Amino acid sequence: MSNLVETVSKTNQSKNIITYGVILLVFIVALVLSTQSEGPSKFPKVVTDEFKFTAWVNEGEDYLKKNYRWITKIIASYIKEGYYFLEDFFLEAPWLLVAALFFLPCLISGGLKLGLYSLFVVYFWGATGMWDESLQTVALMGLSVLLCVLFGTTLGILCSQSDRFDNFMKPVLDTMQVMPAFVYLFPALFFFGIGGAPAILATMIYAMPPIIRLTNTGIRQVSKETVESATSFGSSRLQLLFKIKLPMSLPSIMMGINQVIMMALALVVLACFIGAEGIGGQVWLAIRNLDVGWAMEGGLCILFMAIMFDRFSMSFSKQVDPLPSDVQKFYLLPQNWEKYQIARIIEKPLSFGSSIIDFVCIKITNLIAYVSELLISLFSKNNAIEIGEFISKRYYVIPSLIVLFLISFINSSIYEIGTFPSDWKLSIRQPIADAVKALTVHPGFIGFTKGLRAFVYLNLLHPLDVFLTHIPWWFTMAIFVAIGYFTVGLRFAFITALLLLFIGACGIWSQSMITLSSVLVSVFLCFALGVPLGIIASYNERFRNIQNVVLDAMQTLPYFCYLIPVLMFFGGGIVSAVLATVIYSIPPIIRLTSLGLTQVSGSYSEVSRSFGGTLLQTLNKVKFPLAIPSLVIGFNQTVIMAFAMQIVTPLIGGKGLGLEVFNGLARSDTGRGLAAGIGIVLLAIIIDRISLAWTKKQRIALGLEKN
Amino acid sequence: MKLSKTLSALILSFILILGSFGTANAKRLTAAVADWTGGEITCQVAVSMLEEELGYKVKRVVFPSGTGLWEAIAAGEIDFACESWPSYAEADTVMMKGPLIYDGKTMFNYEGDGSVKLLGTSGIIGLSDYFIPRYAAESLGIKSWKDLNKHKDKFATIESGKRGRLIACPVAGWNCHDQKRLDLLGIDFQADELGTEAAAIAEAVAAYERKEPFLLYLWEPHWFFGAYDMVGVGLPDHKTCDSFTEANNWKDCGTAAWPATGWAKDYTFNYGNPETFAKAEHAKAAEFFTKMKFDNADQAVMLVEVKQKNRDLKEVVKEWKDANPDKWRSWIPN
The missing domain is CATH 1.10.3720.10 (MetI-like)
Structure with a gap:
């Protein structure tokens, strides 16, 4: 037995020696060859002259541009319309409305902590003077995420239904993920123009793979037993897909959306190189001017925004464990701080306030549900009950809508709120620039x-x-x-x-x-x-x-x-x-x-x-x-x-x-x-x-x- | 379910806002922001005139200069760009048609296909050369570019090894052909492309503070000359070389002509999309561009404010505009 072990380790050892020897030899030969050569090694001129890849691509591009430009122009104009609509809305809306648009969804889905954080983020955009740019980035990202989710889930469902299509998509997705976005960023420029449209399309190429993959695996992972019991109850293939498989794979799809958001944000920032507006352009200008403080502000705007969207989309796929009823729920501080007296004192008014808000929201929603039920029941009884139920369940969404409406109403008829107040500006640009300067000398x-x-x-x-x-x-x-x-x-x-x-x-x-x-x-x-x-x-x-x-x-x-x-x-x-x-x-x-x-x-x-x-x-x-x-x-x-x-x-x-x-x-x-x-x-x-x-x-x- | 909640919330709020908005449609133009500070200032001057005096809403797009920008303008994606320097533009002779007029004199006649329109000279006259600091010129006795080789070891850095280093034209799209020029003139230097104007200037500033000799590509007007004492090396006078184009595989004309020479004096111009500026609604904007005449001295002052005092460019332009109405009143069409 021990003999065997010895011989094995011996052959291993000699094998190792041979491998290292070969590597050393190859290295020495390379060293000799490289020191002997006059200049940088070049491919034979015959080959590079004959293989005109660059020229072929350019000819192909010219051909496509001449013959198919009209199609891409139509697509681009639709996307552009959508983008301009969103952008104009964000830039001309009163700042309170914009803040509420971020605050309320964050508050509802992620609790007080996320709500307050979103307020801080929005404040930071305004305070650093990048209000417009940040909102342009949000608009670009929002639109591309929407399109990604739309097309990505569709493709993902197709992949999950057909193995052949799945096999076809796999290498395509691999290439999409490895290919540096720059490579298609600027051909997109010449087909789809400058600015929003090509940026959104390029973002779709870049950010779609995860949602396609996760939808696909999500649907495929639905357990066999569930599928079997559903089929035994006689559900058709489509029913099986939309009623059983898709709802069951929602967590996986949500994770896909989260990844899409993060990737879209990264690319939308990069898209400043093809003339898309937003913070990316600001950071680029700052880098071009070697203005570190400015670049840092831009970077922080992006970072805070990314964290906000990340947490927001995560909060959908996360289940919160219900607390035992005798424990006081903490809204702001970590739950395990309950042992500290101060934490309990801070949380007391919060929980009090939140129960008031809950109460008011539920009452208002119920009132609205009741009124609309009454109104609709004049026309049809059945629908009225359904609609009433639909509304009464949404006791956070409906009041939020009322708040949004109130803000835009006040803005348009009572008092113009306008854009972010310039008195609240706070710049870290100069201190950072000074600090860097002090350090660099x-x-x-x-x-x-x-x-x-x-x-x-x-x-x-x-x-x-x-x-x-x-x-x-x-x-x-x-x-x-x-x-x-x-x-x-x-x-x-x-x-x-x-x-x-x-x-x-x-x-x-x-x-x-x-x-x-x-x-x-x-x-x-x-x-x-x-x-x-x-x-x-x-x-x-x-x-x-x-x-x-x-x-x-x-x-x-x-x-x-x-x-x-x-x-x-x-x-x-x-x-x-x-x-x-x-x-x-x-x-x-x-x-x-x-x-x-x-x-x-x-x-x-x-x-x-x-x-x-x-x-x-x-x-x-x-x-x-x-x-x-x-x-x-x-x-x-x-x-x-x-x-x-x-x-x-x-x-x-x-x-x-x-x-x-x-x-x-x-x-x-x-x-x-x-x-x-x-x-x-x-x-x-x-x-x-x-x-x-x-x-x-x-x-x-x-x-x-x-x- | 929660997703549908947020979606419905978003859609509903949009409908709300649609109702409360009656956005007045301003006339829109898209401008490319130049990638050097002087150009940015000229652009901001033009844009502020369009916005404040002619009621435009101008979208500023950050886009690197080069042939790509010219094609974007020809395709109508960008409406206009400012302060193009003829000797840096490669596409101007191919895409522009018509005379370049400065002070009533025709400086050059373009014979391209007219896919880009020459809107008029900007008023800035540019000059480019290679420069060394005066202390280096005096201590080493360098009088012209011919003396550079003797002292190449003084100009060397770790990256360039035995050869000297030129802090070269930072952006490839500017078509400076620095390495080609050095090789043709037999200057044993290495051209170092640093990617941005700011990076090149930062290198130059650091070297100047350490009182090291360095060779720098630069152009006038530039704030650097106000702060640091530089001397030109007097490259040979400019002479064109017709075969030195991409289509001819960059066949050079030897040491007699470009790029073995220095740059010509640049009567810079603004340029735009012909269709946009042919439209009746933009007639006033087109007229403004033919009348605009910014000048070097004003730009130089503003450059110092922006780059040395680190002030906001828009603010500086606004100040200039408020203080000098007599200078720009005549540019505005009635």
């Missing part, structure tokens, strides 16, 4: 930022850039294909070769290598910073809680807000681009490290400790190996996010494919932009697939998953 701080910038550039970015761009393209390609072959399989290796050939033939090989090196350096830095943070979090619960709040906030912020802090301390340039990428894509690695380490069941580490392993040993020898799958998932997500970030980093001096996309936009050269955009997607797909396959292998090796 501080010699110690300058030393730190300059040192970091030089270190990252000289030791990481520059060598890797030169290395990757100077290795002959066929060698890099061979390495990728080999890795693909060993981790995933022959078919994937073949696909990898094709995808890389496409990138090369488009003539963007060296740009894509620059992008690759920026991403690799960013991911490396993410690991260097994120893993230690994750380890600390896995040992210290308080630290973990604080960190989770911060990470939540980071993940709700649209991604070009990350340019702001970097710009503020590091200025523009390729290193700043890398640092912004690190800030954006670090959350998953922190989260999954701490998750992976805490999930390693206690028994393993206890066993190890009882055998006398120190803390470090346990971590190193037991916990880490077991947490590897989780770490690789974190790696995978970080890589994808880092690739996505490459699209906006050119704003602060990033280079590579992202810059190509930007230049394509400025020159109205769709083909060039599209080729670069596809290049980013392809690189992301290759690395994603390889790391996923690797995780699977690790999990199988650890016995966590069956082959």
Whole structure:
């Protein structure tokens, strides 16, 4: 027995040595090749000259523009009408009405806490002078969410009914999610015009996948027993779908809507690049002016808005546990603070007030229900009772409507309320700008930022850039294909070769290598910073809680807000681009490290400790190996996010494919932009697939998953 | 059920509001906000005239300048844009038709297809060049661009290695062709495109404060010259090169002509969609644009207010408008 173990470990060892040897050899050859080459490696000119992808795309676009522009113009004009209607309404409505429109639904669905929070958010928009812009963003987002939900649930239902359609949609949805929004943002511009319409359509492409997926899985997950009993009662397929399956999958659909809202918000902000109005444009202007305070205000407006919509849409899918009747319900403070005297004193008047409001609301609603029942019963008895019941059940909605009506009535006939009062303005712009300025002239701080910038550039970015761009393209390609072959399989290796050939033939090989090196350096830095943070979090619960709040906030912020802090301390340039990428894509690695380490069941580490392993040993020898799958998932997500970030980093001096996309936009050269955009997607797909396959292998090796 | 509640609430409140609103329809125009501060000011001057004197409601759209903007204007998505600099625009010769008139003199005659209309000169005359700080010019004895190579190591940064660095034209869509110019003139410098005017200026300010030598692409009027003492390197005089277009695969004319030369003097103009400004209802706006004549000195003063004193651009323009009615009265059609 022991002999067997020995030989197994021996063959394992020799296998390991061979693998490392091969890797080392490949690396040395690459190093030699790259130092010998004169300039950056280029694809053979014959291929790039013959493969005119850019020209083909542009010709195709011209053809479509000439022949189908009228269709897109009609679609765009409808959407534009809808958007202008909403926008005009928001901008010209009295501010009290707008505030009430946010406050009342939040109050009804999320309770006093959310209601008060929504008031704060609305105040913040007005106070920072971004009232109009915020409402434009809300209008754009609202319309796109509405359309997404409409089309998304329909497609989701179709997917759930037909396996063939589902199989067809899967790769489509995958592409929709990985494709950087920029790539279709500006073709949309030339078909649908500038501003609201293309922004909304692009948002639909970007934000629809989750709701399609969640509707589909929601319907498919309805248990077999329920379906069987319904069919045995003789319900038809349509009845089964609309009366049983759809209502039962509502929580899942609601979760989809929540995700759609968050994604739509992120893209609507980005859509300022194609002339959509809103806070995005303000942040962009602020970045262009290097005005950190202004950019920060814009970023906070977006962040607060995102949290509000997130909580609002979450409150629909969450069930509140009813409290025992003898416990006083807390409206504002956490329920578990009940033991404190002060909390009870604060809550007392609140609960008193809320019962008065409840009472009034119910009475008024009942009165209205009674009156309308009486009125309608003059025409038909049956309907009257139904309508009366319908109204009397809505004892929050009806009074809210009355409040809204009162406000608009007062505004139009008694006293004009107008737009947000300018006396209430409060700006954090100047203090922030001053603070940043004070910090940026501080010699110690300058030393730190300059040192970091030089270190990252000289030791990481520059060598890797030169290395990757100077290795002959066929060698890099061979390495990728080999890795693909060993981790995933022959078919994937073949696909990898094709995808890389496409990138090369488009003539963007060296740009894509620059992008690759920026991403690799960013991911490396993410690991260097994120893993230690994750380890600390896995040992210290308080630290973990604080960190989770911060990470939540980071993940709700649209991604070009990350340019702001970097710009503020590091200025523009390729290193700043890398640092912004690190800030954006670090959350998953922190989260999954701490998750992976805490999930390693206690028994393993206890066993190890009882055998006398120190803390470090346990971590190193037991916990880490077991947490590897989780770490690789974190790696995978970080890589994808880092690739996505490459699209906006050119704003602060990033280079590579992202810059190509930007230049394509400025020159109205769709083909060039599209080729670069596809290049980013392809690189992301290759690395994603390889790391996923690797995780699977690790999990199988650890016995966590069956082959 | 709850969803239907909110939906019905939303729909109902909309109906309510519809009833209480009789929105007066103002004349609408869409303007592109320029991506450099001078252009933003000129645009705000034009927009404030349209809004306050001619009763327009102007939608301001943030859109990067470049050929994309020209196409958007030709397609009617944007009605007008301000202060285009002829030597930066690539599409002007292709898309505009008619004479560029400044002070009654025809400066250039465009022979394009007329898909974009030249609305009139803005009054701003621009000049671009490469600049170095005076302290560097004096201590290193640099008199023209020809002396730059001798001192390239002084201009180097970690990113440019042994070569010097040019803080280049920040936006690719401006078509400065900086690297091409450097290569043609044999200046061993690397052009660093920083993405925005602000980023380039921030780099320049930091270098100036540290009293390091640096080479900067910049244009006049710009507030930077008011705050810092800069000298031009005197690039060769401008000469056009007909083959240097995208259609000809950027075939250059050697060292004799563009882009191996400096920029021409730019008589900047405002431009718009021909159909929009042919409409009778916009006749007054079109007339305003032919009459508008803003000038460099006024813009320079406002640039200092906005960029150095960090004031709100709209406020600064409003102040100027209130204080100088005699300057703009004549632009407004009766």
